[in-house]
Amino acid sequence: xxxxxxxxxxxxxxxxxxxxxxxxxxxxxxxxxxxxxxxxxxxxxxxxxxxxxxxxxxxxxxxxxxxxxxxxxxxxxxxxxxxxxxxxxxxxxxxxxxxxxxxxxxxxxxxxxxxxxxxxxxxxxxxxxxxxxxxxxxxxxxxxxxxxxxxxxxxxxxxxxx
Amino acid sequence: xxxxxxxxxxxxxxxxxxxxxxxxxxxxxxxxxxxxxxxxxxxxxxxxxxxxxxxxxxxxxxxxxxxxxxxxxxxxxxxxxxxxxxxxxxxxxxxxxxxxxxxxxxxxxxxxxxxxxxxxxxxxxxxxxxxxxxxxxxxxxxxxxxxxxxxxxxxxxxxxxxxxxxxxxxxxxxxxxxxxxxxxxxxxxxxxxxxxxxxxxxxxxxxxxxxxxxxxxxxxxxxxxxxxxxxxxxxxxxxxxxxxxxxxxxxxxxxxxxxxxxxxxxxxxxxxxxxxxxxxxxxxxxxxxxxxxxxxxxxxxxxxxxxxxxxxxxxxxxxxxxxxxxxxxxxxxxxxxxxxxxxxxxxxxxxxxxxxxxxxxxxxxxxxxxxxxxxxxxxxxxxxxxxxxxxxxxxxxxxxxxxxxxxxxxxxxxxxxxxxxxxxxxxxxxxxxxxxxxxxxxxx
Numbered sequence: 096x097x098x099x100x101x102x103x104x105x106x107x108x109x110x111x112x113x114x115x116x117x118x119x120x121x122x123x124x125x126x127x128x129x130x131x132x133x134x135x136x137x138x139x140x141x142x143x144x145x146x147x148x149x150x151x152x153x154x155x156x157x158x159x160x161x162x163x164x165x166x167x168x169x170x171x172x173x174x175x176x177x178x179x180x181x182x183x184x185x186x187x188x189x190x191x192x193x194x195x196x197x198x199x200x201x202x203x204x205x206x207x208x209x210x211x212x213x214x215x216x217x218x219x220x221x222x223x224x225x226x227x228x229x230x231x232x233x234x235x236x237x238x239x240x241x242x243x244x245x246x247x248x249x250x251x252x253x254x255x256x257x
Numbered sequence: 258x259x260x261x262x263x264x265x266x267x268x269x270x271x272x273x274x275x276x277x278x279x280x281x282x283x284x285x286x287x288x289x290x291x292x293x294x295x296x297x298x299x300x301x302x303x304x305x306x307x308x309x310x311x312x313x314x315x316x317x318x319x320x321x322x323x324x325x326x327x328x329x330x331x332x333x334x335x336x337x338x339x340x341x342x343x344x345x346x347x348x349x350x351x352x353x354x355x356x357x358x359x360x361x362x363x364x365x366x367x368x369x370x371x372x373x374x375x376x377x378x379x380x381x382x383x384x385x386x387x388x389x390x391x392x393x394x395x396x397x398x399x400x401x402x403x404x405x406x407x408x409x410x411x412x413x414x415x416x417x418x419x420x421x422x423x424x425x426x427x428x429x430x431x432x433x434x435x436x437x438x439x440x441x442x443x444x445x446x447x448x449x450x451x452x453x454x455x456x457x458x459x460x461x462x463x464x465x466x467x468x469x470x471x472x473x474x475x476x477x478x479x480x481x482x483x484x485x486x487x488x489x490x491x492x493x494x495x496x497x498x499x500x501x502x503x504x505x506x507x508x509x510x511x512x513x514x515x516x517x518x519x520x521x522x523x524x525x526x527x528x529x530x531x532x533x534x535x536x537x538x539x540x541x542x543x544x545x546x547x548x549x550x551x552x553x554x555x556x557x558x559x560x561x562x563x564x565x566x567x568x569x570x571x572x573x574x575x576x577x578x579x580x581x582x583x584x585x586x587x588x589x590x591x592x593x594x595x596x597x598x599x600x601x602x603x604x605x606x607x608x609x610x611x612x613x614x615x616x617x618x619x620x621x622x623x624x625x626x627x628x629x630x631x632x633x634x635x636x637x638x639x640x641x642x643x644x645x646x647x648x649x650x651x652x653x654x655x656x657x658x659x660x661x662x663x664x665x666x667x668x669x670x671x672x673x674x675x676x677x678x679x680x681x682x683x684x685x686x687x688x689x690x691x692x693x694x695x696x697x698x699x700x701x
Binding site: 114115116117119120121122123124126127150157158161162163164165179180181182184185186218219220221222223224225226230233234235 | 329338339340341342343344346347372378379380381382383416418420421422423424425426437438439440441442443457458460499500501502503507508509539543574576578582586587590591594597598600
C-alpha cells in the first residue's frame with residue numbers, strides 16, 4: 096500500500112513543526128495521521144515517516160513500538176479496548192472482557208474475521224471513577240455492565256449492516 | 258467548610274465568556290504588575306506542593322530556573338495522568354480549562370518561559386478536543402500568543418501548545434515527558450542535570466502537574482497566606498480526591514487536605530456496597546504503599562499524615578477494596594501494569610517486574626510456596642532505588658508493603674516449605690516440601 100500525505104496534510108505537519116525547536120517533535124502527530132488514514136502503521140508507513148522527517152527508519156520503528164497506541168497490524172473497524180486495571184477489575188472488567196470474547200468468539204488481541212471488531216486488554220484509561228470502562232476508537236463507554244455493553248455491541252453490528 | 262478552588266459549582270464555567278464574567282483573565286493583569294520574583298515568593302509563601310505525586314514545593318522548583326531571559330526557557334504542564342486510580346486532571350480539562358490556561362500564563366511569566374506545552378495522554382481524545390477549544394478561544398481573545406503584548410501592554414508573551422502522548426505511562430515522569438516532546442522514546446534521563454538546568458533541547462525547563470498550575474491563579478488572587486490556611490499547613494490547599502473501587506459513589510471530590518479518609522469514603526463516596534468492611538485502601542494511586550482497613554480510622558489525607566502510616570499521598574487517587582477482595586489478584590494486576598509500562602532502560606526494573614509478575618501468577622494459581630513471599634520482597638528490594646526513575650520504586654512498593662501488611666492473607670495462599678539440612682553434602686541443597694498439618698514428631 097502506498098503511503099502518501101496530501102499537500103494539505105503536509106502543510107499541517109509543517110505548521111506543527113514551528114511549535115518546536117527541532118522538527119523531530121512532530122513524529123507522534125505524523126504517526127497518528129498515518130494510523131488514522133491507513134488504519135495501522137505498516138513498514139511502508141514507517142519508511143514514509145522516516146522520509147518526510149529525515150529520521151532513520153530504526154528510530155521511527157523504535158517510537159512505533161514504544162507507544163502502545165500505535166498498531167503495527169491491521170485492526171477492526173471498532174477497536175474495543177477494555178481497561179482491566181485495578182479499579183475496573185474490582186468492578187467487573189474481566190467479566191466484561193470474557194463476555195466480549197465469548198460473544199465475538201475471539202480472544203483479546205484478535206480481530207473478528209469480518210474485520211469489524213478488535214478486542215484489546217489495555218492499561219488504566221484514567222476513568223476509574225466511572226469504572227468499568229471500554230474505549231471504542233476515540234470514545235469512552237463508562238459505567239458499563241453486561242447489558243449496556245451488549246446493547247452497544249448490537250448497535251454497532253447493526254450500523255454496519257450485519 | 259465547603260471550599261472549591263478548582264471545580265467550582267458554576268454552570269458552563271468551561272466557557273470563556275462565563276469564566277470572564279467571574280473575574281477570569283483579570284488575575285493575570287494583577288500578576289503582570291508584580292515582579293516575576295515576587296510571584297515566585299508568593300507561591301513559596303503559599304506552601305503549594307506539586308499535585309503529580311512527589312509533592313515537591315512548587316515555588317522552590319520555580320526558583321531553580323535561571324533568571325537569564327535571553328535563552329529559551331520552557332514550561333511543561335504534565336497531564337499524562339496514567340497512574341491507575343487517578344482521573345483528576347481530566348476534570349480540569351473538562352470543567353475548568355481557562356483557570357489552567359491563566360495559571361500557565363502566570364507561571365510562564367514568573368519563570369520567563371516563552372513556550373509552554375500541555376502534555377496530555379493520547380487516549381484522552383475528547384479531553385484534548387475540549388482543551389484545544391479552550392485554548393483556541395484564549396488565543397482568539399488575545400490572551401495567549403503574540404497578541405498578549407497588546408492585550409496587557411507588556412513586553413512579554415508566551416505560546417501554549419498541546420502535545421499529545423500516544424500511550425505510555427512512563428511519559429508522566431518529567432524527563433521522559435521531555436524526551437517524548439523531543440520526538441524520542443519516553444526514556445527517563447539520569448538526574449542530575451535537573452530540568453531547570455538542562456531540560457527540553459538542553460534549555461531550562463520546568464515541569465508542573467495540571468492541578469498544581471490550576472491552583473496558581475487562586476494564590477495570586479487571594480495571596481499565599483490565605484492559601485496556606487486551607488487544610489493542613491504543611492500541605493495546604495484542596496486536593497482532587499478520585500475515589501474508585503468498592504464505593505457506592507465513585508468520583509472526584511475536591512476537599513481540603515487533611516480531610517479524614519473515613520469521611521471521604523463514607524460521607525462523600527457513599528460508603529461500601531453491601532455495608533461490607535474495608536480490607537485495604539490504596540490512598541494515592543497504585544504506586545503508593547497500600548494500607549490496611551484497620552489503619553484508616555482517624556487518618557488524615559495529606560502528605561505528612563500518610564507518611565506517618567507508611568504510605569504517600571501520590572496523586573490522591575483512592576482505591577477502596579472491601580473484605581471479599583482477593584489481594585493476590587490485585588497485587589498481580591498492579592505488578593502486571595508496571596511490567597507492561599517499564600521502559601526497559603534499567604535491568605532491575607525491566608527484569609524484576611517480570612519476575613515479580615511470574616511469581617505472583619504462580620501464587621495466584623496455587624503453586625506458590627512460602628519461600629516465594631520472601632523471594633518477592635527480595636526482588637522488590639533489589640529494584641527499589643536501583644533505577645534511573647521512580648517507576649522502579651513504584652513497582653516495588655506495592656509488592657513489598659502489600660505482602661508485609663497482609664502477610665496472613667498471602668500465607669494462606671501458599672504452601673509452607675521447610676528446608677531441612679541433610680548431613681550428606683551431596684543432598685544438602687535439596688528442598689523438601691512438607692505439608693502443613695501432618696508434621697508430627699514423636700517424643701522419642
